[in-house]
Amino acid sequence: MIVLVSQSKLLASETQLINANLCQLANNTLDYINKSKFYQGTQLVGQNAGVEETPENIIKTLKHICQLQYSKNQIADLKRVFKLQRWQPDLTQAHKIAATTSNPNKRSMLNRIPTDKILLTKYYTKLVDARLTRQNEYQQAIYQLPYDEIALSFEQAEDISNKLTRYKYSRQAVMQGILDKHNLAKPLLWLTEKSLHDVMLQGTAVYKMDNKTLFFNVHRNNGISYDYALNKDQQARYWYFKQVPSIMGYGKDPDHKIPIYPNVTVAGNIKDLGLGRLILLTENTPAGQFQRLVILADEGGAFENNLFQLDLLVGSYKGWSDYHQANKHLPDFVKAEFLTLK
Structure with missing residues (x-):
C-alpha cells in the first residue's frame, strides 16, 4: 500500500527510532555475517580510517539493537548507550563528479552538499x-x-x-x-x-x-x-x-543476501564504511524533525569511491510520480552519525 504524506507532517514511523523492522534487519545482517561463505572481514571493518570500527564492536552493536526500548527522549537514550561519531562528507570527490556530469540536476545536488551533512538519496523497488x-x-x-x-x-x-x-x-x-x-x-x-x-x-x-x-x-x-x-x-x-x-x-549471490526492509535500510560504500554499521540520520525540515536509525546493509555501483552519500530504501512504487508523492517531504541532506555500543 502506498501512503501519501503531506509535506507539512512527518509520519510517526519516521520519528520513532526503534521498531520491529530495524531489529529484524539487525538479525538478518548478523545471520549473513555468521553464515555466509562469501563473508570477508574487510567488508565488516571498512577501509576508511576516518570511520573505521572493529568487527567485534559492529557485531556487539547489531546484537544490542533488539534490546533497545522506545521512549520520548530517544536521542538522549541513544547517547547513553552508544558512542556517536560524526560523518563528514568527502566534498572533494562530490565536486569532482559534479564537474564531469552532463545532468544539471545531479550537478546541482552534488555541489549543494553542506560541509557537515551527507547527501541522502532514496531508492525503491520497482x-x-x-x-x-x-x-x-x-x-x-x-x-x-x-x-x-x-x-x-x-x-x-x-x-x-x-x-x-x-x-x-x-x-x-x-x-x-x-x-x-x-x-x-x-x-x-x-x-x-x-x-x-x-x-x-x-x-x-x-x-x-x-x-x-x-x-x-x-x-x-x-x-x-x-x-x-x-x-x-x-x-x-x-x-x-x-x-x-x-x-x-x-551479498554476492541472491542465495546469500541480506533480506532488507524499507525505512531502516541504507545502501552505501560498504567497502570503506563497513557492513552492518548502525547510523543515526537527523535533520530539521519544514515537515518537522526527521530522525531515523538505519543499518548499512546494501550497496550499489554508485558508491564506489563515494563517501558523501547514502541511499535510503523507501518501499515499492510504480515510478517517479507515486514515489515522489509519498516521499517528497524527506530531506536531501542529513546529519549522519555512526553508532557503536559503548
Whole structure:
C-alpha cells in the first residue's frame, strides 16, 4: 500500500527510532555475517580510517539493537548507550563528479552538499508493469544468468570470466537482441525500455500477478562499472536477475543476501564504511524533525569511491510520480552519525 504524506507532517514511523523492522534487519545482517561463505572481514571493518570500527564492536552493536526500548527522549537514550561519531562528507570527490556530469540536476545536488551533512538519496523497488512473454511495447527483458554460467558458483564463474557470455555484452548490445538471437539466456520478464532502465538502477523488480507477488533481484553483472556522471539510460552496465523470496540487499549471490526492509535500510560504500554499521540520520525540515536509525546493509555501483552519500530504501512504487508523492517531504541532506555500543 502506498501512503501519501503531506509535506507539512512527518509520519510517526519516521520519528520513532526503534521498531520491529530495524531489529529484524539487525538479525538478518548478523545471520549473513555468521553464515555466509562469501563473508570477508574487510567488508565488516571498512577501509576508511576516518570511520573505521572493529568487527567485534559492529557485531556487539547489531546484537544490542533488539534490546533497545522506545521512549520520548530517544536521542538522549541513544547517547547513553552508544558512542556517536560524526560523518563528514568527502566534498572533494562530490565536486569532482559534479564537474564531469552532463545532468544539471545531479550537478546541482552534488555541489549543494553542506560541509557537515551527507547527501541522502532514496531508492525503491520497482513495481513493474510487465509481461511473461514478449508483446507490444514490452520488448526489453531482464534475463536469468546465461546458460553457460547458470550452474556455476560465483567463484567458479570468476575463474573463467574471460570465456563467459555475461562479460561479452553491454546493456546496449543486450537491448538490441544479442541474447535472443543466439539463445544465450532465458528471459524472466518483458518490460518497456523505460522500466528496464529503472530496474537496472533500483536492483529489484516486483511483479504482481494472480494475487501473487514475485520478486526478481540482481544476480551478477557484465563487469562494466557504473558511471556516476551518466544518466541511467546511458549506462553500459547490465545486470542479470534471479527470482528471490523477498527484497534482498548486500551479498554476492541472491542465495546469500541480506533480506532488507524499507525505512531502516541504507545502501552505501560498504567497502570503506563497513557492513552492518548502525547510523543515526537527523535533520530539521519544514515537515518537522526527521530522525531515523538505519543499518548499512546494501550497496550499489554508485558508491564506489563515494563517501558523501547514502541511499535510503523507501518501499515499492510504480515510478517517479507515486514515489515522489509519498516521499517528497524527506530531506536531501542529513546529519549522519555512526553508532557503536559503548
